[in-house]
Amino acid sequence: MAYTDRYSLQLSTTSDHAAERYRAGIDLLLSLWPGAAETLEEAITADPDFALAHAARARLHAIGAEATEARAKIATAVEIVARNGTERERSHVDVLSLAINGQSAKALASALAHADRWPRDILILSLPLGAFGLLAFSGMADHDQARVDLCERHARHFDTDDWWFLTYRGWAHGENGNLLLGRSLTERALELRRNNVNAAHAVSHVMYEAGAGDEAEAFITGWLPGYDRSGILHGHIAWHAALIALERGDTDRALSIYNEHVAPSASTAVPINVVSDTASFLWRMQAYGHAVPAGLWDEAATYASQYFRQAGFPFADVHMALVAAATGDKIALEQRANALTNLVEAGNLPAGPVVPAICRAALAFAEEDYVGCVTLLEPVASEAVRIGGSGAQREVVEDTLLVALMRSGEAAKAQALLHRRLRRRPSPRDTRWRDQLTSV
Structure with a gap:
């Protein structure tokens, strides 16, 4: 019997149970819902020669920052698919192997080419998409538009109510500024599959970007308790609620959310999320003029010191710089900025000079050299998109x-600048700042 995935693509397995577990595991993986690992392991147990099950498990290890396990699993998939796989499956595994082994530029090019031939191969199509996808971390200044273009190019291949495609298409449009369409698509995706972390995350984003803070907070408060704390984005979605509280000046509420869900001692997220969420929340709080309680920056720095020691991952570099600047670790920050500058000069940092500039501007800001911070940051601020992540980050x-x-x-x-921001979305914090400047 020939088995297929949910999109009618052939699966080279001899086991009905393996095929069923694979289909279920892919849905869990692409909705980031707990249980994906166990489900994919069941597929592998049912058919140890099922290459795509090994490949999907490798992808999940990579998402969980389990690099050694990811490389081992994808190596197994490469070996199996070479002797027991279709052309599509071999390409599928090759793309994942490139991504997992750190060859991001080649992985992006291969993923796009693969999607042109097999657009309904959603695990591969997902790789360029998302806040931490291959496009976002490509260093491109127009990656938000590129995600929209990719989704629209392949939209005809998906049903109107395909929850997975609605999620990623909605995310792409929302991040690219079409908030009404983004919200409509992501809310529909969540209606179709409530246990869909990526859709919940996308809904939180479009509400935030539209200035619908009260709605976003109510949504997060209602949805988050149904998502296990062990989930990879549990702390990050709570981070959105903390930012909303901070924006309206409710520091007690913001800190309560931070301490319960976001802080290193509370979060079970992967390091890049913990470092970026803690650093950016505490930095904002301090920059907005609120006192950061004693010990919080030290806890963030202690956690961050275990990761991202080598410069060259711009999104991490910027957040590591915030931690170093806030805690007075000037030597570490300057070493990182100098290493980034060397990478730029050698042509090995696609995101370009904006990355070391942001790092040095953070140090100037922390040292209260605001003129110096402006001098460094103003010429490159519009290029911050190159570091990847989301608009909110x-x-x-x-x-x-x-x-x-x-x-x-x-x-x-x-x-x-405030005028431009308030035209984009309402903000109680920005309104207060505008009124303060007007009254001076």
């Missing part, structure tokens, strides 16, 4: 520039 860069403008006496420039 990168906003910490613009927040830093805005506060530096206000504190360096550049009221006209600060007002102009």
Whole structure:
């Protein structure tokens, strides 16, 4: 009997149970719902020669920052698929192997080519998409538009109510500025599959970007308790609620959420999420003029010191720089910035000079050299998109520039930036800042 996945693509397995467990495991993996690992392991147990089950398990290890396990599993998949796989399956495994072994540029090119031939191979199509996808971390300045273009190019291959495609298509449009469409698509995806972390995350984003803070907080409060704390994005979705509380000036609420869900001692997320969420929350809190309780920065620094020691991963580099700047580790920050500059000069950092500039601007800001911070950051702030992540995550860069403008006496420039931000979305914090500048 020939077996297929949910999109009618052939699966080279001899086991009905393996095929069923694979289909279920892929759905869990691509909705980031707990249970994917166990389900995929059941597929492997049912058919140890099922290459795509090994490949999917490798992908899940990679998402969980389990690099050694991911490389071992994908090596097994490569060996099996060479003797027992279709052309599509061999290409599928090859793309994942490139991504898991750190060949991101080749993986992106191969994933796009694969999607052109087999657009309904959703595990591969998912690789360029998302806040931490291959496009976001490519260093491109137009990766938000590139995600939209990719989704629209292949939209005709998916049913109107395909929960997976609705999730990623909605995310792409929301991050690219089409908030109404993004919200419509992601909310529909969540209606179709409630246990869909990526859809819940995307809904939180589009609400935040639209300035619908109360709605976003109510949504997160209602949805998050049904998602196990061990889930990879549990702390990050709570981080969104903490930012909303911080934006309206409710520091008690913001800190309560942070301490319960986001802090290193509370979160079970992967290191990149823990480092970025803790650093950006505490940095914002301090930049907005609120006191960060004693010990929180030290806890964040202790955790971060275990990871991302080598420069060259721009999203991590920027957040490591925030931690170093806030805790006075000037030597570590300057070493990272210098290493990044060397990578830029050697042509080995696609994101370019914006990365070391942000790092050095963070140090200037922490040392209260606001003029110096503006001098470093103003020329490159529009290029912050190159570091990857989401708009909400990168906003910490613009927040830093805005506060530096206000504190360096550049009221006209600060007002102009606030005007642009408030045209984009309502914000109680930005409104307060605008009123303060107007009354001076």
